[in-house]
Amino acid sequence: MSSRRSRITEDEINELISKLQSLLPESRRRSLGRVVELQASASKLLKETCNYIKNLHREVDDLSERLSGLMDNMEMNSFEAEIVRSLLRS
Amino acid sequence: MNDCVPDWKMEDDSRPFYGLPVTNEKKCMGYSCRPENELTELLRRNRHGVLHGQTNHKALPAIFESKQTQKPESLLKCGDSVVNSSNFIDEEEATSWFQYSLDNSMDKELSEFFYGMPTAEIISTDKAMKEDSNVCTKKSCFHPHDNVMLSPKSSLGDSATVVKFSNHRKPRKADLVSENRKFCEEASSSEAVVGMADSSSLRKILSSVCGSNQAQNEAEVTHALSSVKGAKDSLSRSTLDHLEANTYEPAITSSSGGSRRSSTKHGLKRKGRNAEESEGQSEEAEYESAEANKAAQRPASGRRSRSAEIHNLSERRRRDKINEKMRALQELIPHCNKSDKASMLDEAIEYLKSLQLQLQIMWMGNGVAPMLFPSIQQYVSCMGNAMNHHSMTSIPNPVQPPKVSSDIQSTTLGTSISNQPHVCPPQGPNSINFATQMHNFHIPEQYSSYFGFPQMQMPPQVMNICTYGPQTMQQNQMVAAVDKQQHTNNKSSI
Numbered sequence: 145m146s147s148r149r150s151r152i153t154e155d156e157i158n159e160l161i162s163k164l165q166s167l168l169p170e171s172r173r174r175s176l177g178r179v180v181e182l183q184a185s186a187s188k189l190l191k192e193t194c195n196y197i198k199n200l201h202r203e204v205d206d207l208s209e210r211l212s213g214l215m216d217n218m219e220m221n222s223f224e225a226e227i228v229r230s231l232l233r234s
Numbered sequence: 235m236n237d238c239v240p241d242w243k244m245e246d247d248s249r250p251f252y253g254l255p256v257t258n259e260k261k262c263m264g265y266s267c268r269p270e271n272e273l274t275e276l277l278r279r280n281r282h283g284v285l286h287g288q289t290n291h292k293a294l295p296a297i298f299e300s301k302q303t304q305k306p307e308s309l310l311k312c313g314d315s316v317v318n319s320s321n322f323i324d325e326e327e328a329t330s331w332f333q334y335s336l337d338n339s340m341d342k343e344l345s346e347f348f349y350g351m352p353t354a355e356i357i358s359t360d361k362a363m364k365e366d367s368n369v370c371t372k373k374s375c376f377h378p379h380d381n382v383m384l385s386p387k388s389s390l391g392d393s394a395t396v397v398k399f400s401n402h403r404k405p406r407k408a409d410l411v412s413e414n415r416k417f418c419e420e421a422s423s424s425e426a427v428v429g430m431a432d433s434s435s436l437r438k439i440l441s442s443v444c445g446s447n448q449a450q451n452e453a454e455v456t457h458a459l460s461s462v463k464g465a466k467d468s469l470s471r472s473t474l475d476h477l478e479a480n481t482y483e484p485a486i487t488s489s490s491g492g493s494r495r496s497s498t499k500h501g502l503k504r505k506g507r508n509a510e511e512s513e514g515q516s517e518e519a520e521y522e523s524a525e526a527n528k529a530a531q532r533p534a535s536g537r538r539s540r541s542a543e544i545h546n547l548s549e550r551r552r553r554d555k556i557n558e559k560m561r562a563l564q565e566l567i568p569h570c571n572k573s574d575k576a577s578m579l580d581e582a583i584e585y586l587k588s589l590q591l592q593l594q595i596m597w598m599g600n601g602v603a604p605m606l607f608p609s610i611q612q613y614v615s616c617m618g619n620a621m622n623h624h625s626m627t628s629i630p631n632p633v634q635p636p637k638v639s640s641d642i643q644s645t646t647l648g649t650s651i652s653n654q655p656h657v658c659p660p661q662g663p664n665s666i667n668f669a670t671q672m673h674n675f676h677i678p679e680q681y682s683s684y685f686g687f688p689q690m691q692m693p694p695q696v697m698n699i700c701t702y703g704p705q706t707m708q709q710n711q712m713v714a715a716v717d718k719q720q721h722t723n724n725k726s727s728i
Binding site for chain 2: 153156157160161163164167168186187190191193194196197198200201203204207208211
């Protein structure tokens with residue numbers, strides 16, 4: 145029962161985990177031809193993901209500030225301003 | 235504690251412990267001290283009871299001997315793992331021990347012996363022992379050695395102990411019912427009222443938890459015990475908690491806590507000692523002693539179950555950690571209402587991708603070309619071409635256009651590489667960035683749900699913006715951007 149269900153979704157989960165791992169800016173050994181060390185346990189990976197997302201959030205905030213700063217220097221009607229505004233809107 | 239711990243450690247070293255050093259230690263602390271006393275008593279008792287003249291006697295005598303000569307722990311060799319793991323799995327141990335004993339030797343002999351052991355803890359009444367043994371055997375009997383268990387009962391005593399086991403084991407055996415009954419009887423009469431109280435409380439909990447025939451047994455027991463319960467409410471509560479958690483995991487100690495509690499119960503029964511000891515302490519000690527007893531009794535099955543229990547515990551802990559992290563992740567992701575792992579991970583992956591994409595675009599919008607592939611000029615031109623189709627309009631609806639544009643762009647990219655329009659040069663860096671992005675992320679639109687992002691519309695305009703910005707800055711950025719983009723692109727393309 146639980147084993148069945150877990151077996152069915154376990155592969156799924158493993159695949160998702162590996163996908164996630166690939167997205168993370170892990171410090172792989174580039175020298176080894178980008179051999180990925182799959183020593184990440186699920187919990188470690190999740191933790192890394194959380195941290196990474198937080199970092200990205202911070203980066204987005206930072207960039208948004210910069211963009212808004214840029215906006216001040218742009219003409220209001222140029223499409224750059226439009227773009228920036230759209231960027232900020234997202 | 236310290237004195238107890240060293241004992242255990244020494245014992246463990248001498249014996250083939252199954253690797254529960256750390257956890258056990260703590261538990262053993264209070265536990266180890268007691269087991270000695272208990273064991274000796276048990277041994278003595280068992281000796282009488284067990285030596286029924288079966289071939290397996292030697293097993294028992296050996297145990298006796300070891301006990302007598304050394305500390306009780308030594309006796310618990312087989313059970314030492316149990317003892318150690320008693321922390322985790324009080325119940326399990328007991329049962330495993332019982333089984334173990336049964337398996338190894340003459341079931342009867344051993345069962346009696348074993349029963350005596352655990353009962354020794356409680357040592358409430360001799361006559362209770364009989365019952366206890368019966369009960370214990372029933373309960374803990376993993377193996378189909380029930381008959382064996384029943385026989386030696388006479389020598390065994392503490393009904394409380396029996397009850398304890400039954401409490402723990404309730405989910406396991408149907409025998410519990412009978413045991414419980416016996417226990418109830420014994421309990422009421424035995425001195426280990428305190429222990430009983432706990433067990434009864436535990437039983438109640440167990441019964442509620444189990445909700446099966448076993449529960450009935452529990453109920454019976456609890457009834458008997460409830461009358462006695464009084465002082466040990468707190469203890470029973472703890473045990474109950476354990477039981478609830480653990481009861482339904484016969485083979486696997488639902489948790490060390492549960493086992494702890496069950497052992498505590500044992501302790502209670504032990505001789506009303508529980509009443510004297512502080513609840514926490516007594517529980518621990520009793521637990522340990524119970525475990526020790528159990529351990530001694532069942533060598534093989536104990537080990538197996540013990541390791542299984544340990545494994546379960548660690549597995550559970552690991553799972554808890556992972557669940558906790560999943561929850562944290564869920565909080566980070568906006569508008570995530572999924573609760574199952576797979577979809578959560580899916581969402582996380584998408585969100586992460588979209589975040590990365592957004593960042594790239596923002597970088598570009600900032601006039602900084604985070605990643606530029608100088609060689610992707612052709613892409614740029616293509617992008618420019620493709621985008622030109624859409625770029626005339628102002629930034630339209632964020633969601634819709636991106637889809638359309640992405641399709642066009644991806645196709646355009648592929649097909650119109652040859653186009654090298656005039657547009658290329660100025661748009662170099664940003665276009666490249668976008669081109670690569672678009673190329674790799676075929677599904678930017680799925681991200682727009684996160685951002686409401688006019689991604690598709692961006693490229694041409696962004697490129698324009700980039701042209702506005704200082705070329706030098708872009709150049710500088712290029713180097714850094716290339717690396718980053720490469721990295722990101724590679725990732726996304728994976």
